Amino acid sequence: xxxxxxxxxxxxxxQQARKEDIQGIMAAYGAYTQAMKEAGAYLGGERLHPxxxxxxxxxxxxxxxVLNGPYAEIKEQLGGYYLIExxxxxxxxxxxxxxxxxxxxAIEVRPIWPM
Amino acid sequence: MNDGGEAARTATRVARESYGKLVAFLAxxxxxxxxxxxxxxxxxxxALENWPTxxxxxxxxxxxxxxxxRRMLDVARxxxxxxxxxxxxxxxxxELDDAAASEGPIPDRRLALMFACAHPAIDEAxxxxxxxxxxxxxxxxxxxxxxxVSPAAMGQRLxxxxxxxxxxxxxxxxxxxxxxxxxxxxxxxxxxxxxxxxWAEAFADDPRGRNLAEEALWLGRVVVxxxxxxxxxxxxxxxxxxxxxxxxxxxxxxxxxxxxxxxxPALWSEGAIAEAEAALRIAGAKxxxxxxxLEAAIQSAHAARRQTGVTDWPAIATLYDALFALxxxxxxxxxxxxxxxxxxxxxxxxRLLESAGAAGRLEGxxxxxxxKADLQARVRDAGAADSYRRAIGLESxxxxxxxxxxxxxxxxxxxxxxxxx
Numbered sequence: 170x171x172x173x174x175x176x177x178x179x180x181x182x183x184q185q186a187r188k189e190d191i192q193g194i195m196a197a198y199g200a201y202t203q204a205m206k207e208a209g210a211y212l213g214g215e216r217l218h219p220x221x222x223x224x225x226x227x228x229x230x231x232x233x234x235v236l237n238g239p240y241a242e243i244k245e246q247l248g249g250y251y252l253i254e255x256x257x258x259x260x261x262x263x264x265x266x267x268x269x270x271x272x273x274x275a276i277e278v279r280p281i282w283p284m
Numbered sequence: 285m286n287d288g289g290e291a292a293r294t295a296t297r298v299a300r301e302s303y304g305k306l307v308a309f310l311a312x313x314x315x316x317x318x319x320x321x322x323x324x325x326x327x328x329x330x331a332l333e334n335w336p337t338x339x340x341x342x343x344x345x346x347x348x349x350x351x352x353x354r355r356m357l358d359v360a361r362x363x364x365x366x367x368x369x370x371x372x373x374x375x376x377x378x379e380l381d382d383a384a385a386s387e388g389p390i391p392d393r394r395l396a397l398m399f400a401c402a403h404p405a406i407d408e409a410x411x412x413x414x415x416x417x418x419x420x421x422x423x424x425x426x427x428x429x430x431x432x433v434s435p436a437a438m439g440q441r442l443x444x445x446x447x448x449x450x451x452x453x454x455x456x457x458x459x460x461x462x463x464x465x466x467x468x469x470x471x472x473x474x475x476x477x478x479x480x481x482x483w484a485e486a487f488a489d490d491p492r493g494r495n496l497a498e499e500a501l502w503l504g505r506v507v508v509x510x511x512x513x514x515x516x517x518x519x520x521x522x523x524x525x526x527x528x529x530x531x532x533x534x535x536x537x538x539x540x541x542x543x544x545x546x547x548x549p550a551l552w553s554e555g556a557i558a559e560a561e562a563a564l565r566i567a568g569a570k571x572x573x574x575x576x577x578l579e580a581a582i583q584s585a586h587a588a589r590r591q592t593g594v595t596d597w598p599a600i601a602t603l604y605d606a607l608f609a610l611x612x613x614x615x616x617x618x619x620x621x622x623x624x625x626x627x628x629x630x631x632x633x634x635r636l637l638e639s640a641g642a643a644g645r646l647e648g649x650x651x652x653x654x655x656k657a658d659l660q661a662r663v664r665d666a667g668a669a670d671s672y673r674r675a676i677g678l679e680s681x682x683x684x685x686x687x688x689x690x691x692x693x694x695x696x697x698x699x700x701x702x703x704x705x
Contacts, residue, residue: 170453257455258405280452 171212171281172253172261177245178274180219197269205253210264214251245274252281291335295328298344302390304419304506306345308397309390310352312456315400317418317446323355324348345390394419395510396456398503401445402470403454410445411474412481417442419506420499430481430496432680458511468511472520472576475503479524501528508563518567519576522560526583529556541687549590557587578607597627614645618652621659630662650678654688661695666704668695 183191198216205211220239227234239246248270255261258278265276303324311320327348341347400406401414413427428438448454459467482496504521511517533551536542564580582603589595604620617640625633637656646652657671672692679685698704 172453255453257457258403258453259455259457259459261453262405278452282451 170255170257170261171283172255172258173279173281174214174251174253174261174265174268175247175277175279176249176251176268176270176274177277178248178270179244180221180246180248181244182273183248184219194269201267201269202251204267205251205264210253210255210260212252212254214249216249217247219248220246248274291340292332294340294344295331295335298348299328299421302345302348303421304394304397305390305392306348306352307418307421308393308456309349310356311418312393312396315450315454315456316356317449318443319356319359320352321418321421323352323359326355327351346388349390392510393456394506396458398471398474398507399458399467400449400454400456402467402474403449404467404470405452405454406445406448407441408470408473410441411470412477413438413442414445415471415474415503416478416496416499418446419503422496422499427496430478464514465516468507468514468516469575471507472516475500475507476520476524476576478503479527483527497524497528500524513570515567515570515572516574516576518563519574519578519580522563522567522580523576523583525556525560525563526580526587529553529560529587535683539683541681541683543687544586545595549587552587552590557590560584560587575607575611578603578610582607595626597623601627614640614643615649615651618646618649618655622655625659625662630659634659634663634665648678650675653678657688657691657695661691661698664698664704666699668704669699 186194202211202214223239225236225238225240227236251264251268253261253264255264258280261278261280265271265278268276270276306324307317307320310324311317330351331344331348335341397418398415401418402411406414413424413431416422416427417424424439424442425435427442428435431438433441458464479497479500482498482500501521501524504517504524507514507517508521529552530544530547532553533547533549534542560580561584564577564584567577567580582600585596585600585603601620601623604616604623608616608620618637621633621637621640623633624636634656637652637659640646641652641656653671653675657668657675660666660668660671669692672688672695676685676688676692679688
């Protein structure tokens, strides 16, 4: 099965973090991504710019609206994702638990709906 | 040739003993619980049609599996078109030789199904109902009444949980050793929740003759049989058996509630107590204590009254200390306060109870108010009357309510005679 691991984190805390800490986290992400690739679990993944760079678009009732900012103003914002292949939910949870982001925020694990 | 009566009896017996095993076996490959349940119920229906005329097959379980598999395959074909049927075939367990399936024993995957039902990704409140339905085949209405929700709401929650098992990919798997204890804990909690819900209605007339407490006991035995090395599974079984041993003593001849301290040990079931003691002994020998073993040990101490004639409250208070240290549960705190009151003094118990209630988490808990009322009455505190009223307002069992009303009027009479503070 395929799962999306959505990494939610506190953006303010990340922005205030010391440079060496950030480097440590990036190194951890690099190793984590590599481990997923070697296990054949990695299908894709990206880091996102902070939600202050987000734009929300709606096109309803014939009118398009474009709004500045993230979809929901919450403390922990989506900061990145991995798309993985895993045998079952427990295997996906195993990867989510190892994600460096799980240490600081929350990883939401969602099964992909095959079309 | 068998007559219809024997066929029906065999079908009923197989349904009772094998239902969960067949659901687990059929649902495991595609994690499709509703599909397995539907197919199995149709298989039972066709068994009742076929067996009276053609005879009961040598291996009824295998016969049902083959019939149910065909149903599942039909459904998959209809849903996904013929070209997808080979996928469907893989989903329901590969192209099995039906003849072989009808002869060999069906592997028992009930424990794996229980672990799926009590998976951390499943809402805790639905785990017990889910197990009762998938392992025992109880319908949503029967479960709903014990859990005090509407049958429609229960049906919906069960359907949602089963959908999640399939769509989120919750495995039918016994966890690895490093997480087994924690995950087994969730399974045992769910069984105990089913037992506790059934216990409250153990005296209600159930036309089906199936009581949730008995069903939970059955589940407890299944877990012990499938995981005999787990002391907490044995502890839970012992705990349920001790409670069950006092079934007949909980009501007097007029149907009134009898508290444990006033029960006649002669009415306790020796057989159930002996089985509980044996389970607890085996568990203890494994030297891995836990919540359920401690709770069972407390019940064992209560059961000893039938031989000694007295309750060893200091021992019970010590066990509650250990249980409270382990769980921190406010419910345990209430029972611990009562044990201390009996072991030492009502005033000491009341102090403990009041500090447990200070956090405000016990305001809606009947046992807290009943215990507080009793202890207040023992220290002749006029607040007892108010506490009894709170307890009565929170009680749902008529016999217990009548008992508490009796205590309230006795207390009010004593307050009126000015013997209270």
